[in-house]
Amino acid sequence: MNKAIHMSLPDATTPTDPSANIVSVRGITKFYGSDVHALEDVNLDFPTGQMTTLLGPSGCGKTTLLKIIAGLLETTSGEVMVKGKAVTSPGPERAFVFQDFALLPWATVTRNVAFGLELTGVPLKEREAKAKSYIDKVGLSGFEDKYPHELSGGVRQRVGLARALAVDADVLLMDEPFSAVDEQNRRKFQEDLLHLLSVENKTVIFVTHSIEEAVYVSDQIVLLSPRPGRIHSIIRPELDRSSSPDDIRRDKVYLDTVEEIWGNIREYLD
Amino acid sequence: MTTTTSPGVVSAESSEGTAGLKLSGLQLRLISIVGFFLAWEISGHVPISPAFPTFSGTMMAMFEMIFDGSLFLAYFETLKPLLLGVGISAFFGVTIGVSMGLNKKSRWLWEPIFVVLQASPVAALIPLITYAYGIGITAKTVAVIILASPIIVLNTYKAVGNASPVLVQMSRAFQGTRMQEIWKVIIPNAAPVIFAGLRLGVAAGFIGVILAELLITPTGIGDIISYNRSIAKYPHMYAAVLSIIVFSAVMVGMLEKAEVKYFRPEKKRGQ
Ligand SMILES: Nc1ncnc2c1ncn2[C@@H]1O[C@H](COP(=O)(O)OP(=O)(O)O)[C@@H](O)[C@H]1O
Ligand SMILES: [Mg+2]
Numbered sequence: 001m002n003k004a005i006h007m008s009l010p011d012a013t014t015p016t017d018p019s020a021n022i023v024s025v026r027g028i029t030k031f032y033g034s035d036v037h038a039l040e041d042v043n044l045d046f047p048t049g050q051m052t053t054l055l056g057p058s059g060c061g062k063t064t065l066l067k068i069i070a071g072l073l074e075t076t077s078g079e080v081m082v083k084g085k086a087v088t089s090p091g092p093e094r095a096f097v098f099q100d101f102a103l104l105p106w107a108t109v110t111r112n113v114a115f116g117l118e119l120t121g122v123p124l125k126e127r128e129a130k131a132k133s134y135i136d137k138v139g140l141s142g143f144e145d146k147y148p149h150e151l152s153g154g155v156r157q158r159v160g161l162a163r164a165l166a167v168d169a170d171v172l173l174m175d176e177p178f179s180a181v182d183e184q185n186r187r188k189f190q191e192d193l194l195h196l197l198s199v200e201n202k203t204v205i206f207v208t209h210s211i212e213e214a215v216y217v218s219d220q221i222v223l224l225s226p227r228p229g230r231i232h233s234i235i236r237p238e239l240d241r242s243s244s245p246d247d248i249r250r251d252k253v254y255l256d257t258v259e260e261i262w263g264n265i266r267e268y269l270d
Numbered sequence: 271m272t273t274t275t276s277p278g279v280v281s282a283e284s285s286e287g288t289a290g291l292k293l294s295g296l297q298l299r300l301i302s303i304v305g306f307f308l309a310w311e312i313s314g315h316v317p318i319s320p321a322f323p324t325f326s327g328t329m330m331a332m333f334e335m336i337f338d339g340s341l342f343l344a345y346f347e348t349l350k351p352l353l354l355g356v357g358i359s360a361f362f363g364v365t366i367g368v369s370m371g372l373n374k375k376s377r378w379l380w381e382p383i384f385v386v387l388q389a390s391p392v393a394a395l396i397p398l399i400t401y402a403y404g405i406g407i408t409a410k411t412v413a414v415i416i417l418a419s420p421i422i423v424l425n426t427y428k429a430v431g432n433a434s435p436v437l438v439q440m441s442r443a444f445q446g447t448r449m450q451e452i453w454k455v456i457i458p459n460a461a462p463v464i465f466a467g468l469r470l471g472v473a474a475g476f477i478g479v480i481l482a483e484l485l486i487t488p489t490g491i492g493d494i495i496s497y498n499r500s501i502a503k504y505p506h507m508y509a510a511v512l513s514i515i516v517f518s519a520v521m522v523g524m525l526e527k528a529e530v531k532y533f534r535p536e537k538k539r540g541q
């Protein structure tokens with residue numbers, strides 16, 4: 001039985017098809033200063049409408065790669081293509097969900113969710129209505145007038161997610177969105193996220209260091225090896241997503257894929 | 271210098287006290303105030319020194335000066351240079367501080383001036399102001415500015431320079447312009463420390479104006495203090511000192527209210 005399909009790595013010369021891959025990165029190398037070599041020659045395609053996970057131990061350059069794709073960090077060399085065009089700064093096609101939430105402490109949940117719209121000049125009434133609809137979608141009804149310090153980590157991250165959804169970007173960049181959430185809520189969030197994304201039709205680039213999480217949520221998993229970060233392998237878990245969350249987690253394909261990735265990671269941890 | 275810093279110190283403490291108004295906290299505060307006045311009254315009766323009046327005597331003198339209008343006239347004189355000086359220090363101080371936090375060249379230009387001003391015993395310079403600006407309102411205003419502005423500038427600079435990089439990055443990720451980043455993220459983020467600087471600046475401004483009135487031009491509250499001391503009417507002297515401490519504390523407290531109202535709405539709801 002074909003449990004997971006391995007893809008060949010795209011190299012720098014592979015032409016990208018913008019209709020199939022909404023985001024592509026070519027030959028990304030990143031140094032911080034002169035001696036921290038964070039990424040080395042990363043080539044990746046992110047298929048439109050799919051969820052790709054960047055997986056790897058901490059410090060392997062996941063956040064760096066995600067922020068480069070977001071246009072928040074400069075590359076040392078290489079380029080990021082979004083819808084076939086090279087980009088070097090943030091744009092309306094991409095929205096970011098921060099690991100540490102990055103909410104404005106002095107703003108209510110509503111204003112935080114609407115902040116992306118506020119920055120692009122959407123009129124108050126309109127952006128508040130839009131914020132409200134996403135507040136409801138991520139399950140934050142009743143929290144509209146709360147301030148971030150009144151919320152738990154999990155709830156704050158939902159605010160961050162709603163803010164990213166509200167700007168209606170095609171690509172959602174999420175940096176370990178569930179790292180501040182306890183295990184029980186984490187599973188619930190993963191399910192909620194999958195449900196939400198099936199409705200919203202987004203391309204998602206998702207960073208995590210949890211193998212289980214990666215296998216559970218992803219169409220495509222990019223395993224990075226540490227320092228400097230390189231692509232170790234790309235895995236496509238072929239899970240039957242129509243079954244219930246509990247069944248998926250008991251599915252043989254799910255369990256085998258988790259084991260296989262763990263085996264890969266053990267290779268370079270030794 | 272030690273005697274002159276006391277009004278500022280006292281007002282800074284009482285401003286902290288007005289922070290979270292809770293019933294039990296309020297009661298505790300009242301007990302502390304009543305206890306202080308009681309101790310004052312008792313030690314006035316002991317007496318510690320013939321120049322140390324009782325609390326009740328001081329209050330009587332205060333009422334006397336309120337009803338004959340002399341206290342108001344004095345405040346009118348004192349407040350003109352104080353408000354002018356504090357206003358100028360606040361406006362230019364925050365502007366300069368923000369520019370220093372955002373811009374390296376501005377930092378190079380201003381930092382030495384204000385660091386030196388803050389570090390030097392400015393009270394000693396106040397008599398020199400007389401040579402440059404005479405003995406009028408200008409001299410008093412300059413004294414206020416010299417004392418109030420360094421702390422406002424340096425606090426603002428520090429606050430803006432340490433703006434949360436995560437929030438700045440967030441603003442960029444959502445395509446905020448540099449101007450939006452400054453106005454919607456950096457300045458609100460820096461507001462608590464800027465306001466802390468403003469409160470200290472106001473307290474320092476009070477020191478400046480009283481010093482000027484004691485050392486340069488015998489007018490206003492400073493004049494009431496030195497005149498009553500010279501004729502040994504100690505209750506009146508203490509009443510003037512007490513009134514300026516209370517006044518400074520109230521002004522600093524009002525500043526805190528304004529901060530919470532306009533910049534820190536999330537603080538309105540306590541824990
Ligand atoms: N601003 C920075 N300056 C210097 N080194 C950095 C900086 N940011 C990250 N690094 C280093 O780059 C490497 C990759 O970091 P990061 O992308 O945050 O990893 P991950 O998200 O996978 O944990 C780490 O070794 C980290 O210490
Ligand atoms: Mg990271």
